[in-house]
Amino acid sequence: MTPPVTVIGCDGSPLPAEASAVIAAASLVAGARRLLAAVTIPVGAQQTEITRLDDALAEICQATGQVAVLASGDPGFFGIVRSLRARGIVPRVIPAVSSVAIAFARLGLDWDDALVLSAHGRDPLPVSAAALTHPKVAILTAPGECGRQLARVLLEAGRRVYAAERLGGPDERVAELTADTVGGLADPNVLVAVDPAADPAAGPGWVAGHHGAPAGWALPDETFAHRDSMITKAEVRAVVLARLGPGLGRTVWDLGSGSGSVAVECARFGASVIAIESDPRQCARIERNAAAHGVAVRLARGRAPGILAGLPGPDALFAGGGGDAVLAAALRLGRPARAVVTLASVDRVRTVSELLAERGYRVGGLQLQASRLTSLPGGSVRLAAENPVFVLSGERGA
Numbered sequence: 001m002t003p004p005v006t007v008i009g010c011d012g013s014p015l016p017a018e019a020s021a022v023i024a025a026a027s028l029v030a031g032a033r034r035l036l037a038a039v040t041i042p043v044g045a046q047q048t049e050i051t052r053l054d055d056a057l058a059e060i061c062q063a064t065g066q067v068a069v070l071a072s073g074d075p076g077f078f079g080i081v082r083s084l085r086a087r088g089i090v091p092r093v094i095p096a097v098s099s100v101a102i103a104f105a106r107l108g109l110d111w112d113d114a115l116v117l118s119a120h121g122r123d124p125l126p127v128s129a130a131a132l133t134h135p136k137v138a139i140l141t142a143p144g145e146c147g148r149q150l151a152r153v154l155l156e157a158g159r160r161v162y163a164a165e166r167l168g169g170p171d172e173r174v175a176e177l178t179a180d181t182v183g184g185l186a187d188p189n190v191l192v193a194v195d196p197a198a199d200p201a202a203g204p205g206w207v208a209g210h211h212g213a214p215a216g217w218a219l220p221d222e223t224f225a226h227r228d229s230m231i232t233k234a235e236v237r238a239v240v241l242a243r244l245g246p247g248l249g250r251t252v253w254d255l256g257s258g259s260g261s262v263a264v265e266c267a268r269f270g271a272s273v274i275a276i277e278s279d280p281r282q283c284a285r286i287e288r289n290a291a292a293h294g295v296a297v298r299l300a301r302g303r304a305p306g307i308l309a310g311l312p313g314p315d316a317l318f319a320g321g322g323g324d325a326v327l328a329a330a331l332r333l334g335r336p337a338r339a340v341v342t343l344a345s346v347d348r349v350r351t352v353s354e355l356l357a358e359r360g361y362r363v364g365g366l367q368l369q370a371s372r373l374t375s376l377p378g379g380s381v382r383l384a385a386e387n388p389v390f391v392l393s394g395e396r397g398a
Contacts, residue, residue: 012168256321
């Protein structure tokens with residue numbers, strides 16, 4: 001038998017009468033220290049400060065009387081309601097205004113087009129990867145260094161970053177962060193990051209957050225600027241994308257990016273993509289192609305493996321250029337869970353397969369040779385063969 005639990009959202013405003021009545025009748029009141037200090041707890045009621053969530057949930061589940069749980073903002077939005085339901089408790093919820101809504105309101109910003117992310121109790125790397133691909137984001141941070149680390153990454157990427165600190169409290173502060181002020185970020189906080197290059201006059205969308213997979217992929221070769229047909233062909237790109245698995249929160253390295261066609265396609269799926277290229281003319285093409293398709297691709301200009309030092313580690317790596325030594329260094333430094341390599345030379349199939357296997361990857365491969373329809377005089381068509389390409393892929397871990 002689970003106890004009756006009411007979750008009460010707190011946003012700094014006076015609690016509604018129904019919430020005060022729940023607290024007055026509670027045998028156990030749980031919440032963060034600052035929230036417990038802001039309410040009148042009845043004599044004889046047990047107080048549980050939520051520091052370790054699992055421990056607090058165990059106490060709540062073992063309670064014999066009515067339980068009041070105090071939570072910030074809307075407890076059904078990245079809040080404790082999900083954790084309670086996972087333990088078989090269906091709580092009554094009295095919500096307040098979410099901290100994300102308050103943060104945008106304080107800034108005078110609309111947020112129906114914002115991507116909302118939570119780094120609370122989670123690995124911050126996918127959070128930063130997702131944040132870098134969207135022009136407007138809000139991040140619910142974790143106490144400690146989490147917010148400062150994320151803010152620095154966003155500032156280095158040229159984002160305008162705001163911190164909404166201690167919302168609803170007497171010491172609330174909402175201000176733009178700089179490299180000099182980020183060290184003073186106070187908990188709890190919500191970060192709001194905006195790409196200053198985004199068009200503020202863009203029309204309203206119809207779905208909040210990330211728009212999901214693009215309408216199509218393996219785009220025609222002619223939609224990319226390239227040098228003398230030196231481009232990963234559309235048919236090959238389709239297989240490469242399937243093996244890489246790009247998506248929101250995932251980081252992809254495109255090693256020897258060339259025209260950047262694979263990088264651009266991965267970015268269209270929402271991945272954070274780093275195109276690694278040493279040729280200045282190709283770097284210019286990558287920038288043009290990214291701009292033409294409306295995506296952000298980070299350029300690492302220089303020769304691998306030296307240029308790889310300090311880059312965010314990838315979830316997946318694509319190598320369309322470079323030799324075995326460069327690939328080996330990239331796998332060692334990046335340690336991606338997935339790696340995909342395209343080869344024109346049959347001589348390298350064995351060496352690359354062995355290299356991937358030595359690094360602990362389960363290796364698979366295939367040869368692709370597409371023939372495209374092309375017109376003949378008189379309205380007939382024929383098949384024109386493309387050059388064969390070997391696609392090797394490796395995956396490790398679950």
